Every structure is written in structure tokens, then in C-alpha cells.
Amino acid sequence: MTGWVKRMVMGILGAAVLLMVTGIWAWFTLTRPFCGSHRTAAGMPAADPARLRTAVETLCADFAPRDHAHPENLDRAADFIAARFEGAGWAVERQRYDVRGLGYQNVIARAGPDTREVVVIGAHYDTAGDQPGADDNASAVAGVMELARLLAGEPLKTRVELVAYSLEEPPHFRTEHMGSAVHARRLAERGAEVRLMVAVEMIGCFEDAPGTQEYPMAFLKLFYPSAGNFIAVVGKWGQGRTLCRVKRAMRSSGGLPVHALNAPAGTPGADLSDHRNYWARGWPAVMVTDTAFMRNPRYHTADDTPDTLDYARMARTVEGLRAVVREFAGRR
Numbered sequence: 001m002t003g004w005v006k007r008m009v010m011g012i013l014g015a016a017v018l019l020m021v022t023g024i025w026a027w028f029t030l031t032r033p034f035c036g037s038h039r040t041a042a043g044m045p046a047a048d049p050a051r052l053r054t055a056v057e058t059l060c061a062d063f064a065p066r067d068h069a070h071p072e073n074l075d076r077a078a079d080f081i082a083a084r085f086e087g088a089g090w091a092v093e094r095q096r097y098d099v100r101g102l103g104y105q106n107v108i109a110r111a112g113p114d115t116r117e118v119v120v121i122g123a124h125y126d127t128a129g130d131q132p133g134a135d136d137n138a139s140a141v142a143g144v145m146e147l148a149r150l151l152a153g154e155p156l157k158t159r160v161e162l163v164a165y166s167l168e169e170p171p172h173f174r175t176e177h178m179g180s181a182v183h184a185r186r187l188a189e190r191g192a193e194v195r196l197m198v199a200v201e202m203i204g205c206f207e208d209a210p211g212t213q214e215y216p217m218a219f220l221k222l223f224y225p226s227a228g229n230f231i232a233v234v235g236k237w238g239q240g241r242t243l244c245r246v247k248r249a250m251r252s253s254g255g256l257p258v259h260a261l262n263a264p265a266g267t268p269g270a271d272l273s274d275h276r277n278y279w280a281r282g283w284p285a286v287m288v289t290d291t292a293f294m295r296n297p298r299y300h301t302a303d304d305t306p307d308t309l310d311y312a313r314m315a316r317t318v319e320g321l322r323a324v325v326r327e328f329a330g331r332r
Contacts, residue, residue: 112156124168
């Protein structure tokens with residue numbers, strides 16, 4: 001073998017090794033595969049799929065349309081959410097604010113001691129125009145209301161706020177008028193520190209067939225499943241330890257695959273929910289989601305109806321969220 005052939009072979013081998021190492025690094029860094037296991041305490045109450053379905057159906061049928069142009073319907077939806085929170089034994093605040101002469105509100109349920117640090121679990125209850133919004137985002141609101149029931153009587157050591165946000169959808173998305181932007185700003189004004197924020201964004205669509213899951217960048221298909229049968233936890237680059245703890249806790253619900261994305265800056269879709277407003281203040285935040293339009297073809301259409309959701313897997317997701325609260329607020 002001549003010298004130039006040897007050099008060429010060594011170069012090819014070196015490039016192959018570099019590519020392999022880069023792939024392993026990307027897989028490990030993006031997906032956080034080794035987050036350990038989390039055991040759920042025995043005897044915990046289960047989330048109720050029937051209650052979840054009733055809540056979704058009520059939000060879709062009784063308060064439509066729930067968009068920014070119908071604040072009266074949003075107010076009636078807020079009353080429904082507040083009543084559910086109060087029925088679970090939580091103290092409720094209406095966080096009201098005005099946008100161009102119209103009134104909107106966040107509904108905040110609080111439990112636990114009055115600590116400076118706070119754990120926030122939130123979901124927006126508005127829709128993108130006149131459509132049912134079952135997955136987006138009645139599914140998540142129903143989940144947060146059910147979470148309030150599951151956490152009733154939990155011996156919390158840190159303040160927990162469950163928040164139903166207004167005005168997440170366009171035309172107010174990425175503006176200071178988002179309900180989550182208002183909530184984050186008022187937390188900062190009172191000197192609070194967010195230990196963790198979880199944006200619950202669409203948790204009802206699951207598909208077992210191969211090819212039902214899309215990704216914002218094609219290379220991610222190398223690292224994640226082809227079937228849309230999992231819950232995703234999306235975190236921010238630099239907050240990987242928090243992401244790993246959330247993923248580990250979410251997996252405790254059993255039988256529901258959970259995959260994480262440690263999102264680098266600029267990852268398409270990574271900031272498309274309320275967690276973006278907590279990232280903006282440097283607080284640790286993640287999004288728990290069924291991945292929205294990357295899986296659900298009914299996204300932002302009239303076909304996003306309650307009968308299209310998987311309430312059994314929604315219930316497992318809510319039980320995972322309970323484990324997240326116990327992980328971050330149940331101990332110091």
C-alpha cells in the first residue's frame with residue numbers, strides 16, 4: 001500500500017471516528033438518555049380519564065369560542081377553572097389585566113407555605129380563533145385541574161402555583177400581553193424566584209403507527225421515535241440538570257414513554273408556549289407536550305375535537321406531573 005493510499009485510508013477512518021463521536025455526543029446532549037429512575041410512592045390516587053374528558057368537553061362546548069376576541073367566554077371559562085381549583089381545596093386568585101381596553105385574567109391556584117421560591121405549573125386556556133381547541137389547549141387545562149385534585153393534602157415544602165393563562169395564542173403570542181408574561185413579571189416584581197416552571201402544552205394526541213411523528217429538524221429522526229406515542233419534555237440548553245430531573249419524574253407514571261430535548265438556542269418550535277416568558281427571566285422552565293403540530297394534524301383547525309384525544313394516556317401524563325411537583329416542591 002503506497003503512502004498516499006495509507007493517508008487516505010487513515011483520513012477516512014479518522015472522519016468516521018469523528019462522525020461517530022459527534023453523533024454520540026449529540027445523542028447524549030440532546031436527549032439526556034441517562035436520567036435514572038423515579039419510584040412513585042405507593043397508594044397515590046390515580047388521575048381519572050373520565051374527569052379529564054368531561055373537563056375537555058365542557059371547555060370546548062360551553063365556552064366557545066375561547067379566543068382573544070371573546071373575553072366574555074374566556075371569563076366564563078376562567079370561572080369554571082377557578083371553581084375546579086377551589087373544589088380541590090386550593091386558594092384562588094384572579095390575576096386581571098387589560099389589553100386595548102378589554103379585560104383578561106389568569107387564574108392562579110396556590111398551595112404550600114409562603115416561600116420566596118415557587119414551583120409553577122401552567123397551561124393556557126385560550127384558543128387560536130374560533131375552533132374547539134381540544135388538544136390545544138383544553139387537554140392541558142384539564143390536566144392541570146386534575147393535578148390540583150391529585151395534589152390535595154400533599155405536604156408541600158415550597159409554594160406551588162397552578163396557573164391557567166389567557167392570551168397565549170396569536171395575535172398576542174410573543175408579546176407582553178401573554179398571560180404567562182404577566183404572571184412572570186408580577187412574580188419578579190414581588191421578588192419571587194421560580195425553582196421550576198412547567199408549561200403544559202397539548203397532552204392528548206398519541207399515535208402508535210410508525211411515521212406519525214415529525215421533528216423540527218430532520219436529523220432528530222436519528223435520535224427519537226417514528227411513532228407519536230410519547231410525551232416530550234423540552235428544556236433549554238444550559239438547564240440540562242433540571243430537564244433530567246423532570247424527565248425522571250415524568251417517567252414514574254409507568255407505561256408512558258417520555259423523551260427529552262435539551263434544546264439549543266434557535267431550535268424551531270422549542271419556545272412555542274408559555275415557558276418562553278420564564279426563560280426570558282433566567283428561570284428554569286420546560287414544556288411538557290405531545291409535540292403539537294409535529295404529530296397532531298388537527299392542530300388549529302375545527303377538527304381539534306374532544307373525541308380525538310387519548311384520555312388514558314393523558315391521565316398517565318398528569319400522574320407524571322404530580323411526580324414533578326413532588327420532586328421540586330415536596331422536598332428541599
